[in-house]
Amino acid sequence: MILEQEDILKLVLAIVVGGLIGAEREFRDRAAGFRTIILICTGAALFTIFSVKLGGPDDPVRVAANIVTGVGFLGAGVLLRDGGRRRSAWASAPALMR
Numbered sequence: 001m002i003l004e005q006e007d008i009l010k011l012v013l014a015i016v017v018g019g020l021i022g023a024e025r026e027f028r029d030r031a032a033g034f035r036t037i038i039l040i041c042t043g044a045a046l047f048t049i050f051s052v053k054l055g056g057p058d059d060p061v062r063v064a065a066n067i068v069t070g071v072g073f074l075g076a077g078v079l080l081r082d083g084g085r086r087r088s089a090w091a092s093a094p095a096l097m098r
Contacts, residue, residue: 007049014045 018041022034032040047066 003049010049011042011045014041017041 015038018038019034021041022032022037025031025037026033
């Protein structure tokens, strides 16, 4: 499997957008900051690209559905981060926006 120029552009765009969102969250001293949001965006972009490459253009939904499940799991982890005490429901929102 070879990544094309369009795929590289998608990854760079995911890193840039994730960096902007993460920098804003870092500036406001929120959970899930710069590096976390970049990793979430890049991972979601990679899984989507691999989904299209492996499943073909007819069935990219299977992997994309699992991305939503995984990001929801990350969001729950963000909610339960402070010793089982719900700190902020908004901390998981950037993860669920992917």
